[in-house]
Amino acid sequence: MNLKIIRVTEDEAEIEFLDEGHTFLNVLKYSLLQDPHVESATYDVKHPMISNPIFHIKTESKDPLKALRDASLRLKDEFETLLGLIRLKSEEFS
Amino acid sequence: MDLEFLELTERQARFIISGTAPAFVNSIRRSVIADVQSMSIDDVNFYNNTSVLFDEMLALRLGLIPLTGGEHYVSQSECSCDGEGCFQCQVSLTLNVQGPATVYSRDLTSADTEVVPADGNIPIIKLFKGQELLLEAIARKGSSKNHAKFQSSIATSYKYLPKFSINECNGCKECVEACPKHIIQYKNRSVHVIDELQCTLCNLCVEACDARAITVTGDPQSFVFYTESDGSMSCKDLLLTSVESLMKTASELAEFLGTFA
Amino acid sequence: MIPVRCFTCGAVISKHWDQYKDRISAGEDSKMVLDDLGVKRYCCRRMLLTHKELVDIFAPYQ
Numbered sequence: 001m002n003l004k005i006i007r008v009t010e011d012e013a014e015i016e017f018l019d020e021g022h023t024f025l026n027v028l029k030y031s032l033l034q035d036p037h038v039e040s041a042t043y044d045v046k047h048p049m050i051s052n053p054i055f056h057i058k059t060e061s062k063d064p065l066k067a068l069r070d071a072s073l074r075l076k077d078e079f080e081t082l083l084g085l086i087r088l089k090s091e092e093f094s
Numbered sequence: 095m096d097l098e099f100l101e102l103t104e105r106q107a108r109f110i111i112s113g114t115a116p117a118f119v120n121s122i123r124r125s126v127i128a129d130v131q132s133m134s135i136d137d138v139n140f141y142n143n144t145s146v147l148f149d150e151m152l153a154l155r156l157g158l159i160p161l162t163g164g165e166h167y168v169s170q171s172e173c174s175c176d177g178e179g180c181f182q183c184q185v186s187l188t189l190n191v192q193g194p195a196t197v198y199s200r201d202l203t204s205a206d207t208e209v210v211p212a213d214g215n216i217p218i219i220k221l222f223k224g225q226e227l228l229l230e231a232i233a234r235k236g237s238s239k240n241h242a243k244f245q246s247s248i249a250t251s252y253k254y255l256p257k258f259s260i261n262e263c264n265g266c267k268e269c270v271e272a273c274p275k276h277i278i279q280y281k282n283r284s285v286h287v288i289d290e291l292q293c294t295l296c297n298l299c300v301e302a303c304d305a306r307a308i309t310v311t312g313d314p315q316s317f318v319f320y321t322e323s324d325g326s327m328s329c330k331d332l333l334l335t336s337v338e339s340l341m342k343t344a345s346e347l348a349e350f351l352g353t354f355a
Numbered sequence: 356m357i358p359v360r361c362f363t364c365g366a367v368i369s370k371h372w373d374q375y376k377d378r379i380s381a382g383e384d385s386k387m388v389l390d391d392l393g394v395k396r397y398c399c400r401r402m403l404l405t406h407k408e409l410v411d412i413f414a415p416y417q
Contacts, residue, residue: 030115082111249366324365
């Protein structure tokens with residue numbers, strides 16, 4: 001995981017992801033927005049070929065990096081569940 | 095979250111994934127297309143080519159042939175040989191055919207018995223009397239972010255799970271005519287949908303119905319996911335590899351942020 | 356020569372060519388043959404349907 005933390009305050013964070021694109025960031029955004037403490041979460045790719053996406057998070061009474069960590073842990077669990085489901089159901093199917 | 099396979103073979107997979115969100119399914123779709131690496135012919139040394147096609151055209155055709163069994167290989171840029179080319183990052187395939195004959199992908203002789211063309215009957219070039227083809231092809235592992243020939247999945251897509259509700263049908267049968275997939279049938283004074291999954295949510299039946307009896311909606315939490323493999327790996331492996339890579343990314347991020355908390 | 360893959364979706368369609376050609380020249384209907392070969396999408400179907408084989412014409416001009 002290659003990233004640069006540009007700015008962190010009590011309720012805001014700005015992070016540049018160096019080798020991630022829409023594939024991961026869009027689902028990360030979705031996962032962050034599930035958190036009631038997250039006011040806004042989004043990312044911007046200034047130029048599709050030459051810039052890295054910059055992720056903005058704004059929270060309320062929660063550390064933004066903690067919110068991000070929770071969100072990625074939730075995603076990890078979801079992908080893990082799916083992995084298990086694919087294994088199980090494909091066995092059942094054949 | 096739940097998952098149910100409707101179809102699963104080496105080359106095709108169709109499943110319903112429910113209790114999730116479009117963002118989640120889209121990340122899987124994107125990952126299946128771009129995060130799975132496979133082997134493809136990347137460099138060709140021609141020793142003799144007297145066929146009617148130029149070397150470059152033959153090399154392009156060879157590159158598009160899907161190759162199986164690249165799991166144990168690493169991409170050359172990440173290899174311990176520093177991009178020089180070794181048994182861990184490349185495979186040599188040779189081709190030697192004298193005309194008259196049609197050269198097929200099965201004529202390629204691979205140095206690794208696991209890395210072979212997924213289909214043997216892909217015609218490469220037709221050789222006439224006196225024509226000859228002698229070449230060595232180097233296959234490498236690559237990502238579809240660099241070239242489409244490395245893409246293992248084909249036509250990967252998903253759609254909302256279609257849901258029909260029909261009430262107070264007046265039996266005009268307009269919708270039966272309108273449906274391009276022919277999945278609406280008239281029976282017992284009302285119309286019935288025979289295969290909901292085939293519906294593309296085009297809404298032509300809704301527009302055709304003057305009595306406004308039909309509503310078609312897509313369930314935004316359930317999806318019908320479809321993907322096809324070019325033969326370089328099974329569909330199951332394709333899905334597993336991509337979800338694994340997503341899971342790895344998520345846990346790496348969590349781990350990295352854990353050092354701050 | 357028939358393109359190895361479909362221009363649009365990337366499915367390998369050239370593997371069906373020999374069988375397609377033989378069955379068409381035997382007088383079968385192309386719709387039936389394509390359905391039978393499992394070529395479902397119209398992008399792939401047009402690859403086989405509209406292909407004109409030219410190698411035999413080029414052969415003498417090597």
